[in-house]
Amino acid sequence: MRKIVIHSPGNHQKLCLETHPDLMPNPGEVVVETRAAGVNYADVCVRWGVYESAKRLVGWPITPGFEFSGVVSKLGSGVERFKIGDPVFGVTFFNGYSSQVCVLEKQLYPLPSKFNFDEAAGFPAVFLTAYHALFQLVRLPESASILVHSAGGGVGSAILQLARARGLMATGVVGSSHKVEYVRSLGAEHVIDKSKEDLWKVVKQIRPDGFDAVLDANGPETFSGSYEALRPTGKLIAYGSHGILPQSHSGRMNYLKAAMGLLRMPKFDPLKLITDNKSLIGFNLSFLFDRDDLLTEGFRDLQKMVEQGLLKPPKVTPFAISEAHEAHRLIESGGSTGKIVLRF
Ligand SMILES: NC(=O)c1ccc[n+]([C@@H]2O[C@H](COP(=O)([O-])OP(=O)(O)OC[C@H]3O[C@@H](n4cnc5c(N)ncnc54)[C@H](OP(=O)(O)O)[C@@H]3O)[C@@H](O)[C@H]2O)c1
Incomplete structure (x- = not known):
């Protein structure tokens, strides 16, 4: 699998696209083949080394990214809500800029029928x-x-x-x-x-x-x-x-x-x-990742609003994963509107 890795703080050149071994799920986890990952302003702060939760809880090297969409490719034992091939989207505590993401089942939701993969990846955060x-x-x-x-x-x-x-x-x-x-x-x-x-x-x-x-x-x-x-x-x-x-x-x-x-x-x-x-x-929110009550309530309510047609998918500007530096340049410029996503 391929992922963006930042080994030390700095400019856009610190976003290195590397090849790593495929992920295997532990019990209760799901591996997703990523189609798109959302870019947030926080990811730029992670790259600069000034994002507090990344500094305190992860350190270097780090793969940024809080959100993704894709297709379920591997299931850990005990996973009940998903099967292989399901289109999904979800949240991850970093590691989103990756062609495979491994998360607990509770961090995943079925792809809303009204959203494509780009729109879903730009939605959660x-x-x-x-x-x-x-x-x-x-x-x-x-x-x-x-x-x-x-x-x-x-x-x-x-x-x-x-x-x-x-x-x-x-x-x-x-x-x-x-x-x-x-x-x-x-x-x-x-x-x-x-x-x-x-x-x-x-x-x-x-x-x-x-x-x-x-x-x-x-x-x-x-x-x-x-x-x-x-x-x-x-x-x-x-x-x-x-x-x-x-x-x-x-x-x-x-x-x-x-x-x-x-x-x-x-x-x-x-x-x-x-x-x-x-x-x-x-x-x-990045310090509240273990607050299942907040995450579950928010996701369920938002999904309901999407299904009721009360929320439109975010307006999305896509970049290839190899262009992650351009995506960062755009969000840093302060000139972007809506969401930026990286495609795999
Ligand atoms: N606390 C949390 O849990 C949490 C969660 C998510 C995001 N955030 C924060 O929310 C803010 C928005 O995040 P986002 O990902 O949605 O980004 P974004 O809004 O897509 O981009 C940031 C916006 O901020 C304005 N801006 C002002 N000074 C800027 C500067 N020096 N550099 C870049 N932009 C500047 C620009 O809009 P205008 O020029 O039009 O004002 C720009 O469009 C960020 O500060 C982010 O860290 C916090």
Whole structure:
């Protein structure tokens, strides 16, 4: 089997396509011949050596990738839900950029009839993230207002789709004009193009009394403004800090930019949260991989919404596995919309 292996942190050239022995399942495990693997911004952070769960729980070498689709090729003893040849998709704690993936049965689901392999591979990570943020961490009433940063990206576009499915009123923020129509097509009530408009002025015009929730993975560039944009009882849901990371074509980490970003990170005072009646919530799903309750609930509910036609497959840009460096270059550029997948 072939897989991408990163032996040490660095630029795109660190993504090495290597040949390794075929995988054999242990009891309860399933081997899948991968057709496609989803690319997430987190994979770039893994390559740079700045992704906390990869550093703490795996180390080097590492194969990135949290999600995949494919066909069941080997079954460990005791596996009951699948047979050889079944088309499936699922999640994996790293190792997704691989022509074979071996996971526990509970990490796999039948391929939705409405999705092709590319679309299914790009679905789990961003939709489970969006689901956790919107439905497992907070309880937002129907027609609650949400502000979604990076709304044209993978997680952002999944948040917009879930918001539309559950009757939330979403305002999407994008960093470049070519994303505006795409974000509108996902059901955003308003779209703010911060490359052309004064973000916080328009935010105030749209919701003078503030939003019920703001979903923000930018970091110090927007965390404070997002907090200010909340109404009392509002929640700032912080789930990343890509703004402190580089956007250069070279793919090199910029430690100075990251250090400056960390220095600019706002500090939140619990007493002020109390008097403002606002909440700050943070999460990172990669540290919650053993929480079967969250994963099972999210997957089941999302699958139901797909079957009911409430969610469209993600818009996908595919690359061959040998072009993994180009896929990383694209997501690092900040210019991509929807999802990127690698094909085998
Ligand atoms: N906490 C969790 O469990 C969890 C899970 C999944 C993802 N995430 C985080 O969610 C964010 C989105 O992930 P994704 O995989 O869906 O990526 P993505 O949204 O497809 O791409 C990132 C987006 O962020 C914006 N951006 C701003 N500064 C950037 C920079 N320096 N470099 C690159 N992009 C920049 C760009 O949109 P605009 O310019 O239009 O704003 C870009 O489209 C990431 O920060 C990721 O780490 C967190």
